[in-house]
Amino acid sequence: MRPSDLLIPLPAGLYCPLADLFIDPVKPVERALITHGHSDHARAGHGSVLATKDTLGIMGIRYSEHFAAQMQIAHFGEPISINGVQFSFHPAGHVLGSAQIAVEAKGLKIIVSGDYKRASDPTCLPFDPQRCDVFITEATFGLPVFTHPDTAQEIEKLLRSVALFPERAHLVGAYSLGKAQRVIAIIRAAGYDAPIYLHGALEKLTAYYVAQGAKLGALKPVAGVAKEDLQGAIILCPPSSIQDLWARKFPDPVTCFASGWMRIRARARQRGVELPLVVSDHADWPDLQRTILETGASEIWVTHGQEDALVHWCQSIGLQAKPLNMVGYGDEGEAEAEPSTP
Amino acid sequence: MNRFAELLDRLAYEPRRNAKIRLLSDYFSTTPDPDRGYGLAAITGTLDFLHAKPAMIRTLIAERTDPALFALSYDYVGDLSETVALMWPKRETNLTNHSLGLGEIITRLSTAKKSEIPALLANLLDDLDETGRWALLKLITGGLRIGVSARLAKTALAQMAGFNVDAIEEVWHGMAPPYEPLFEWLEGKGPIPSTNNPVPFRPVMLAHAIEESDFTALDPADFIAEWKWDGIRIQASSGRDENGNILTRLYSRTGDDISATFPDIVEALVGLNGTIDGELLIIRDGKVDSFNALQQRLNRKTLSSKLLSENPAAIRAYDVLFIDGMDMRERPFHERRKALEALIKKLSSPRIDLSSILSFDSWESLELLRSRPETSIAAHDAEAIEGCMIKRHDSLYVAGRPKGLWYKWKRDPFIVDAVLMYAQRGHGKRSSFYSDFTFGVWKGDELVPVGKSYFGFTDQELIEIDRFVRKNTINRFGPVREVSHEPELGLVFEVAFEGIGASTRHRSGLAMRFPRISRIRWDKPPREADRIESLEILAAQGRKKS
Numbered sequence: 032m033r034p035s036d037l038l039i040p041l042p043a044g045l046y047c048p049l050a051d052l053f054i055d056p057v058k059p060v061e062r063a064l065i066t067h068g069h070s071d072h073a074r075a076g077h078g079s080v081l082a083t084k085d086t087l088g089i090m091g092i093r094y095s096e097h098f099a100a101q102m103q104i105a106h107f108g109e110p111i112s113i114n115g116v117q118f119s120f121h122p123a124g125h126v127l128g129s130a131q132i133a134v135e136a137k138g139l140k141i142i143v144s145g146d147y148k149r150a151s152d153p154t155c156l157p158f159d160p161q162r163c164d165v166f167i168t169e170a171t172f173g174l175p176v177f178t179h180p181d182t183a184q185e186i187e188k189l190l191r192s193v194a195l196f197p198e199r200a201h202l203v204g205a206y207s208l209g210k211a212q213r214v215i216a217i218i219r220a221a222g223y224d225a226p227i228y229l230h231g232a233l234e235k236l237t238a239y240y241v242a243q244g245a246k247l248g249a250l251k252p253v254a255g256v257a258k259e260d261l262q263g264a265i266i267l268c269p270p271s272s273i274q275d276l277w278a279r280k281f282p283d284p285v286t287c288f289a290s291g292w293m294r295i296r297a298r299a300r301q302r303g304v305e306l307p308l309v310v311s312d313h314a315d316w317p318d319l320q321r322t323i324l325e326t327g328a329s330e331i332w333v334t335h336g337q338e339d340a341l342v343h344w345c346q347s348i349g350l351q352a353k354p355l356n357m358v359g360y361g362d363e364g365e366a367e368a369e370p371s372t373p
Numbered sequence: 374m375n376r377f378a379e380l381l382d383r384l385a386y387e388p389r390r391n392a393k394i395r396l397l398s399d400y401f402s403t404t405p406d407p408d409r410g411y412g413l414a415a416i417t418g419t420l421d422f423l424h425a426k427p428a429m430i431r432t433l434i435a436e437r438t439d440p441a442l443f444a445l446s447y448d449y450v451g452d453l454s455e456t457v458a459l460m461w462p463k464r465e466t467n468l469t470n471h472s473l474g475l476g477e478i479i480t481r482l483s484t485a486k487k488s489e490i491p492a493l494l495a496n497l498l499d500d501l502d503e504t505g506r507w508a509l510l511k512l513i514t515g516g517l518r519i520g521v522s523a524r525l526a527k528t529a530l531a532q533m534a535g536f537n538v539d540a541i542e543e544v545w546h547g548m549a550p551p552y553e554p555l556f557e558w559l560e561g562k563g564p565i566p567s568t569n570n571p572v573p574f575r576p577v578m579l580a581h582a583i584e585e586s587d588f589t590a591l592d593p594a595d596f597i598a599e600w601k602w603d604g605i606r607i608q609a610s611s612g613r614d615e616n617g618n619i620l621t622r623l624y625s626r627t628g629d630d631i632s633a634t635f636p637d638i639v640e641a642l643v644g645l646n647g648t649i650d651g652e653l654l655i656i657r658d659g660k661v662d663s664f665n666a667l668q669q670r671l672n673r674k675t676l677s678s679k680l681l682s683e684n685p686a687a688i689r690a691y692d693v694l695f696i697d698g699m700d701m702r703e704r705p706f707h708e709r710r711k712a713l714e715a716l717i718k719k720l721s722s723p724r725i726d727l728s729s730i731l732s733f734d735s736w737e738s739l740e741l742l743r744s745r746p747e748t749s750i751a752a753h754d755a756e757a758i759e760g761c762m763i764k765r766h767d768s769l770y771v772a773g774r775p776k777g778l779w780y781k782w783k784r785d786p787f788i789v790d791a792v793l794m795y796a797q798r799g800h801g802k803r804s805s806f807y808s809d810f811t812f813g814v815w816k817g818d819e820l821v822p823v824g825k826s827y828f829g830f831t832d833q834e835l836i837e838i839d840r841f842v843r844k845n846t847i848n849r850f851g852p853v854r855e856v857s858h859e860p861e862l863g864l865v866f867e868v869a870f871e872g873i874g875a876s877t878r879h880r881s882g883l884a885m886r887f888p889r890i891s892r893i894r895w896d897k898p899p900r901e902a903d904r905i906e907s908l909e910i911l912a913a914q915g916r917k918k919s
């Protein structure tokens with residue numbers, strides 16, 4: 032069996048003809064397997080969805096409880112057989128509930144890794160490397176300039192700034208699923224124990240994380256808090272809000288953005304960011320390389336991001352590699368569209 | 374180095390002037406000597422690494438990375454120092470001198486032989502983190518571009534110590550990195566640094582633009598008037614050092630030492646033994662030449678004897694700050710003027726003459742002189758006059774722009790000094806140049822755009838402006854570049870226009886009719902550009918050019 036008999040990149044997503052289902056489809060389909068809850072991977076309107084318990088929980092919050100006609104929980108490491116094809120879910124370390132999906136038939140094994148990272152994250156299970164023949168990798172940060180620094184060190188930068196400007200509010204733009212909760216968890220690990228304020232758009236997902244056991248300390252909605260009480264406060268909001276009118280109601284805010292893109296100065300300045308925090312939920316260049324080698328795969332398919340550089344590197348070490356050129360994922364942002372108002 | 378790198382990193386993202394000052398003061402008060410002194414030197418542009426050119430940095434990175442990956446990365450990042458800083462391979466072994474101070478790094482780099490520099494630099498890059506690498510590469514290629522001028526850094530020092538920034542300017546020119554006596558003095562641990570330099574720059578006194586309404590409140594009998602010449606404000610000094618050798622200096626109004634550009638003037642200063650304030654002009658056979666003739670002598674690296682003889686420079690003196698080591702600044706103008714007259718007479722140099730005092734008994738009679746200088750002086754000189762200066766008899770020489778002492782009354786009301794804010798690519802044969810300029814004037818602490826123009830300059834000037842735009846770009850929006858426009862860092866245009874009216878098109882609420890760039894004021898810092906109030910007054914008066 033050739034890899035292209037097992038999985039085919041179609042406009043709607045990766046398609047498995049033997050099982051007649053799609054993985055992370057960007058259009059409504061009859062049967063979908065979903066790696067994680069970011070909105071470019073997890074869309075509403077499918078007939079049936081197979082995903083981890085937390086991914087289903089997150090989709091329920093994002094859309095409505097009835098985001099699909101049928102939902103089935105996939106347990107990590109427990110294979111499910113569909114028409115002779117074995118599917119199994121393994122932690123991807125990206126956000127709560129995120130999974131790599133292994134697709135195996137007649138001795139050929141493909142891993143669809145979805146989005147993943149190798150850096151530590153107290154709010155989700157760590158990436159679990161799987162041996163395979165074909166590894167499908169994202170390439171959001173697929174250039175050698177992307178080496179994410181230690182996250183604790185970035186949060187230290189934020190806390191030093193809070194100490195230096197005690198009369199200013201620190202407004203931290205963070206994606207509402209995963210990034211915001213991880214940032215809070217690391218702020219807590221650094222010993223900061225004052226209440227952290229949340230933009231309305233972050234409240235539900237953060238509450239879900241807390242309900243699943245994340246230790247995030249005292250959290251308060253920022254709406255309705257008096258301006259003078261926010262001096263020296265840390266406020267988390269969706270990235271799109273840091274430049275909004277909404278941001279102007281805070282005391283002389285320092286605008287921060289927690290994202291892997293912040294490693295590039297021009298990107299930070301474009302966004303009007305004053306304190307860039309390089310915190311990413313995607314693998315950086317060295318981790319992409321390390322992961323590709325650890326899978327033992329001889330063939331690498333590269334999707335969403337800087338495909339060219341990663342394909343070039345794979346080929347330079349003798350691996351077969353090709354870009355998948357699928358549209359609808361990631362693109363410029365860090366993988367998800369955000370509502371701009373609470 | 375880490376601390377300095379963090380400071381640069383933070384400054385590069387900080388748009389607020391006050392926050393920049395805070396970051397700088399924090400750095401200066403928490404960083405030990407000599408590192409903070411070298412940091413100060415780096416920010417004020419007093420360091421020069423002649424050996425580290427971009428080509429060398431490209432060679433170093435090419436030896437360490439895959440060329441295809443470097444090309445893709447450079448293309449994505451768009452900045453050489455940043456790309457190299459981010460891509461530089463991590464050293465696997467333990468870091469040896471991770472905490473190397475900025476001072477140590479600068480000393481090593483500046484004492485190394487040219488042939489040793491690449492290996493030394495590679496070694497340093499190996500030991501730094503990426504912010505450190507970025508800062509080091511920016512530092513050695515001379516392109517910090519963090520929107521901080523020397524003046525702002527000094528303001529931060531002043532704020533840290535609770536001093537006036539002019540007190541720092543007073544001692545600044547006698548000092549060198551790492552400025553330890555300066556910091557001791559600022560922290561109250563040492564005496565005021567004795568400037569071994571007998572010819573330091575002294576902060577200059579500036580005039581306010583006079584407004585129509587001022588005249589009723591001002592008594593002409595309290596004032597003297599002089600022509601306002603269309604040259605460059607300078608300060609000229611000579612004095613003896615501790616060994617008895619005569620030193621001479623010619624400074625621009627901002628304290629840049631321009632002695633090397635004007636050897637003819639410097640020669641004439643030898644017998645001065647004091648400090649005078651005046652206008653630098655080109656005076657040929659007793660006639661004042663155009664500003665263009667002066668422009669040809671500015672920013673020259675080499676001076677031909679032909680240029681010197683064809684465009685001879687001269688000083689038209691109007692004030693004196695020091696004579697024989699005596700500080701004259703605390704004396705009233707009329708006393709200083711007497712002393713100046715005696716000094717210029719004693720000097721009897723064809724290169725230094727006196728600014729003449731105009732006789733007038735009412736503002737009306739001064740107005741006649743101002744609007745028609747050709748009726749009282751030679752027609753040729755009249756063209757080089759841009760108005761009058763009005764000074765109180767009893768005005769002390771006060772650094773900065775004190776209120777109520779000196780006024781300028783420009784000849785053409787429709788001239789403003791505006792600051793370049795945005796530049797756009799031109800069309801046709803100018804498509805490779807940034808040739809459409811949007812400029813602004815001050816409104817409170819910020820610049821607001823007031824007009825746009827794409828002519829008034831020569832092709833040669835366009836090349837120079839274009840170079841400035843490219844070097845000082847802080848943002849890009851398609852074909853438009855935002856150019857640095859900080860109080861101390863930016864480019865001032867003298868803009869001439871036919872009139873001004875209300876407009877909703879510009880954020881300033883004003884629009885100029887037929888604005889053109891009448892001159893490029895390379896010598897003028899943006900903070901001295903005009904303010905919106907002067908334009909609003911013009912708009913309210915609705916006057917037309919006569």
Ligand SMILES: [Zn+2]
Nearest residue numbers: 067069146366
């Ligand atoms: Zn994702």
Ligand SMILES: [Zn+2]
Nearest residue numbers: 146360361366
């Ligand atoms: Zn993705």
